Structures are given as C-alpha cells and as structure tokens.
Amino acid sequence: MTDRKATLSVGDKSIELPVYSGTVGPDVIDVRGLVKQGIFTYDPGFVSTAACESAITYIDGENGVLLHRGYPIEQLAEHSDYLEVCYLLLKGELPTDAENTLFHDTIKNHTMLHDQMRNFFQGFRRDAHPMAIMCGVVGALSAFYHDQMDVTNEHQRDITAHRLIAKMPTIAAWCYKYSIGQPFIYPRNNLSYSENFLQMMFGVPCEEFKPNPILAKAMDKIFILHADHEQNASTSTVRLAGSTGANPYACIASGIAALWGPAHGGANEAVLDMLAEIGDESNIDKFIAKAKDKDDPFRLMGFGHRVYKNFDPRAKVMAETAHEVLSELGLEDDPLLKIAQRLEQIALEDEYFVERKLYPNVDFYSGLILKAIGIPTSMFTVVFAMSRTIGWFAHWNEMVSGDYRIGRPRQLYTGSPARDYPKE
Numbered sequence: 001m002t003d004r005k006a007t008l009s010v011g012d013k014s015i016e017l018p019v020y021s022g023t024v025g026p027d028v029i030d031v032r033g034l035v036k037q038g039i040f041t042y043d044p045g046f047v048s049t050a051a052c053e054s055a056i057t058y059i060d061g062e063n064g065v066l067l068h069r070g071y072p073i074e075q076l077a078e079h080s081d082y083l084e085v086c087y088l089l090l091k092g093e094l095p096t097d098a099e100n101t102l103f104h105d106t107i108k109n110h111t112m113l114h115d116q117m118r119n120f121f122q123g124f125r126r127d128a129h130p131m132a133i134m135c136g137v138v139g140a141l142s143a144f145y146h147d148q149m150d151v152t153n154e155h156q157r158d159i160t161a162h163r164l165i166a167k168m169p170t171i172a173a174w175c176y177k178y179s180i181g182q183p184f185i186y187p188r189n190n191l192s193y194s195e196n197f198l199q200m201m202f203g204v205p206c207e208e209f210k211p212n213p214i215l216a217k218a219m220d221k222i223f224i225l226h227a228d229h230e231q232n233a234s235t236s237t238v239r240l241a242g243s244t245g246a247n248p249y250a251c252i253a254s255g256i257a258a259l260w261g262p263a264h265g266g267a268n269e270a271v272l273d274m275l276a277e278i279g280d281e282s283n284i285d286k287f288i289a290k291a292k293d294k295d296d297p298f299r300l301m302g303f304g305h306r307v308y309k310n311f312d313p314r315a316k317v318m319a320e321t322a323h324e325v326l327s328e329l330g331l332e333d334d335p336l337l338k339i340a341q342r343l344e345q346i347a348l349e350d351e352y353f354v355e356r357k358l359y360p361n362v363d364f365y366s367g368l369i370l371k372a373i374g375i376p377t378s379m380f381t382v383v384f385a386m387s388r389t390i391g392w393f394a395h396w397n398e399m400v401s402g403d404y405r406i407g408r409p410r411q412l413y414t415g416s417p418a419r420d421y422p423k424e
Contacts, residue, residue, distance in 0.1 A: 010039060024058060040410040051407070052239060056089060056394055057230045064310035068228060069093070077317040082223040082387075083107055083193055086165055089228055089394040110166035111187035111196065113174075114144050121178045130175035130382045131260045137171050138164075139253035149247040151400045160248050161393050168386040169193065173200030176379055185209075194219040197386075202374060214328040215373050218321045222366055225314040226384055228391030229307075234258035234265070238392040239399055240407040248396060255392040256385045265381040268367035271302035272377055275336045284342050292352055302364030303347055304357065311359045318365035319344075325369050340368055 004019040006029045015037055018030040028050045031041050043049045058067040066073040069088050076085055080094075087095045087103050095103060120140055124133050142149065145163065148156045174184050177200075185200045195211035197219060203209030229235070237258040241251040259265035278287050290298040305312050326332055344360050347353045370380055 008034075010037075013037070015039075025060070035410075040412075042412050046236070046409075051231065051236065052399065052404075054231070054395065054398060055092065056398060057228045057391070059230050059307055061305070061307040061309050064308055064313050066229075066313045073225065073313050074317060077221050077224050077314075080224065081193070082220050082227070083165075085224050085227050086390040089390055090161055090397065106162050107166045107193065108187075108189045110162050111170055111189070113167060113170055117144070118184065121174060121184075124178070126179060126181065128179070130172075130179060130379055131256065131385070133175045133178065134171055134382055134385060135253050135256045135260070137175075138168075138256060139250055141167070142247045142249040145249070146247075149249075151242075151245060151248070154401070157248070157397055157400070161390075161397065164248070164252060164389050164393055168389050169197040170200060172379070172382045172386045173197060175382055176201055176376075179378070192216060192220075194223065198373075212328070214324060218325045218369055218373070221317060221321050222369065222383065223387040225317060225362055225366070226387035228388070228394065231395075232264070233261070234388065235392055235395050238396050242396045242399055243404055243407040248393065251396050252389060252392055255388070259385050259388065260381060265384045267301065267361075267363035268370065268384075269377045269380045271340075271364050271367040272336070272371060274301040275339050278339050280335065281338055281342055284339060284346070288346060288350075300343065300347075300358070302367070303343075303353065303360055305361045308361065309357055311357075312361040314362035315360050315365060318362050318369070319360070322365045322369050322372075325372050329372055331372055334372075336371070337368060340364070 005016045006019050008015045008017060015034065017033065019027050020030060021027050034040065041049070056069065058070075059065065068076060068085065069092055071088070071094075076088075080088075083104050084095060084100055086107075087100065117137065117140070120137050121133065124136070141163070145160070148159060150156050170187055177184050183205055185203045185205070187196050187200060191199060191211065194216040198211045198216060199209040231239075234255040238251045238255040241254040242248070246254075262270070278284060287298065287300075290296045291300045326334065326337055331337060344364070347358060347360055353359075367377075367380060370383065371377070375383065
C-alpha cells in the first residue's frame with residue numbers, strides 16, 4: 001500500500017486517488033473509487049488499465065525483458081524444460097529435484113483421454129479446423145470430471161492443472177490425426193513431454209517411432225517460450241470467464257477461442273504466408289519497398305511487436321533453435337528459409353527497420369521451425385494453445401485463490417437517450 005495520491009480534477013470537483021507501486025514496472029492509479037463519483041475511465045483495449053494484481057509474469061517491452069516468477073525467459077529456455085517451467089508458473093518457485101521428479105511422473109500418469117472422448121472427435125467433419133475441435137474437446141472435459149471442479153478446493157485445482165497439462169498434447173495430436181484420417185496414437189510414459197507429442201503427431205501403429213532429440217528439444221523450447229505472456233487477450237479472457245465461477249475447463253476453452261483470432265495466435269502462420277507470397281529471393285527488394293510505402297497495404301509479418309519496443313527476448317532463443325533444426329534436417333537450402341534469412345539480415349541492418357525497432361519476433365522463427373518439423377500451418381495455433389495452457393491455468397488459479405470479483409467493464413454510451421414508443 002502507499003500514502004501517495006493522484007488528484008483528478010473534473011469540473012469543479014477534485015478527487016484524490018491512491019497510487020500503488022509493484023515490484024517493478026510502472027506505478028498504477030487506483031480508480032475504483034471513481035464510480036461513486038459518477039465517473040468512469042475510458043480505455044479501449046484496456047492498454048492503460050491494470051485489471052488485476054499478479055505475481056506470475058513481468059514484461060518490460062521497452063527493454064525487451066520477459067520474466068517468469070523473476071527468472072529471465074532466456075535462462076529458462078537454456079537451463080530448464082517445459083514441465084519445470086509449468087511447475088514454476090503454478091507454484092511460484094522452481095522445484096527441488098524430488099519435486100521435479102514427482103511432477104514429471106504425475107504428468108505422465110495423466111496423459112490418456114477417457115476412451116469415450118474418441119466419439120467426440122468423430123462428431124466433427126474431417127476438414128474441421130483443429131482449433132474448432134480442440135476448443136470443443138477441452139470444454140467437454142468438464143463432463144468427465146464434474147465431481148472434481150470445486151474452484152475453492154486447492155487439491156482439486158492441482159489435479160485439474162495436472163490433467164490439463166498432461167492431456168493437451170494428446171488432444172492436440174489427435175486433432176491432427178483425425179484431420180488426416182490416421183489412427184489415434186496413445187501416449188507413452190517412457191518418453192519426455194515433447195517426445196510424446198511428436199510420437200503422437202507422427203507415429204503410426206505399423207512401425208516404431210523414434211523421436212529425434214534435436215527436434216524434441218526444439219519443441220520443448222517452443223513450449224517454454226509460449227508458456228505465458230502476462231495479461232494478453234486470451235489470458236484476460238480466461239480471467240474474465242473465471243471471475244464468474246465457471247469451471248476451469250470452460251475457462252481454458254474460452255482462452256483457446258480467444259487465441260484462435262488471427263490478431264492473437266495466428267502470427268506465425270501469417271509469416272509463412274508472407275514468405276510464400278514473396279516466393280523468391282529475387283523478389284525481396286520489391287517487397288521491402290512495398291513494406292516501406294505507407295500507402296501500400298503489404299506488411300512484413302513477424303517483425304516488431306505490440307508489447308516489445310526492442311528485440312523480443314524470445315526471438316533470440318528461437319533464432320538459434322531454428323538454425324539447429326534446419327541444419328539437422330538438411331534444409332539450409334530451403335527457399336523459404338533463404339527468404340527468411342535475408343529478411344532477418346535486412347531487418348537488423350536497414351536503417352528504416354532499425355530506427356523503428358522492427359526486429360524479428362518469436363513468431364518469425366517459430367513458424368519456420370514448426371514447418372521444418374512437419375507440423376502443418378493449421379496446427380500452429382493448436383501448438384500455441386497447448387503451450388499456453390499452463391499460463392492460462394496459472395492466472396486462473398492465482399485469481400480464484402485470492403479475493404476477486406466478477407468482471408464488469410463499463411462503457412461510454414453513445415446511443416439514443418430515453419424516448420417513448422410511438423403511439424398510433
């Protein structure tokens with residue numbers, strides 16, 4: 001708490017508002033008392049509004065900083081693995097060796113889906129978008145665990161977290177298998193989290209699948225780098241849904257629906273579409289000129305970031321991983337990669353991009369990695385949702401663990417004032 005005050009003058013009225021400071025980051029002005037004065041704030045998109053208090057993730061967009069529970073994302077990507085990051089986001093501290101082993105074993109024991117859920121997939125058309133299937137199936141989990149969804153019970157919340165983290169790769173892979181008409185592949189407890197996902201995606205019953213360790217490591221880094229990103233649109237959606245007391249599976253399904261929007265979760269797919277549109281290295285200069293022309297609708301996808309006004313810290317990790325994967329698969333001469341590498345060089349050297357800090361972001365590289373591994377573009381957002389589930393759940397869990405109230409944004413009404421219904 002603080003003794004500092006901000007003074008707001010409205011007409012002849014002067015209102016004092018408390019000012020709070022977080023651990024790091026900008027100060028915030030507590031405007032909750034304004035409603036008693038008959039005044040609301042107006043902030044479309046909530047870009048200047050802190051809707052909650054959180055101790056999970058911190059972003060400093062000006063300096064390219066992303067911290068999970070205080071740990072820099074670069075250090076987590078280098079030294080940790082996805083499940084350890086899941087534990088960190090959930091519990092607030094890194095696990096001991098014993099806690100880490102127990103957590104990994106617990107997740108492995110929750111990876112299977114109830115056999116009746118196979119019927120859910122069969123209710124969708126084969127050409128349904130995988131995100132449509134995932135959204136429906138995750139919401140349907142509440143029908144199988146309805147006796148363990150007391151949001152006030154910490155033990156039940158822990159079990160739900162384990163189930164969601166464990167089952168999301170199975171659901172994601174089955175969305176893909178269903179779309180191509182192949183049999184569902186069951187999880188294997190002798191594989192790591194990322195290895196299991198790859199074998200459920202690309203394995204077939206007629207032969208043994210041996211995960212490539214380089215590709216599995218790359219997938220694990222993608223999971224880590226997408227695990228959480230503070231109060232973005234989908235996380236805010238999960239919190240808003242959760243504020244009503246809705247069950248956690250419904251809340252996560254709402255996050256998946258929000259992530260499906262192309263302005264949120266479809267950026268890495270848009271990068272590949274852009275590279276395909278450029279088509280050849282010889283066309284790069286022409287498209288760079290189009291990107292610089294403010295009257296041309298063409299935009300370079302995967303450069304710059306709404307939050308990061310400097311280099312996206314996740315992009316540095318993804319750039320290294322992209323080169324490792326493409327080298328491992330012998331794709332150094334891939335035409336799209338050649339275009340991407342040239343665009344990367346231009347963005348880092350061209351004065352136009354440097355001045356505007358339009359650096360390559362995490363989506364620029366993650367799409368290349370996923371494509372190289374063999375994951376189709378329709379599955380990119382599904383992988384994103386699978387990775388982000390832990391972030392969504394951690395924020396939901398943090399909210400319901402403390403004092404919270406139902407979300408109820410206000411509006412600036414510009415419609416007709418009160419009027420009478422016309423009489424004959």
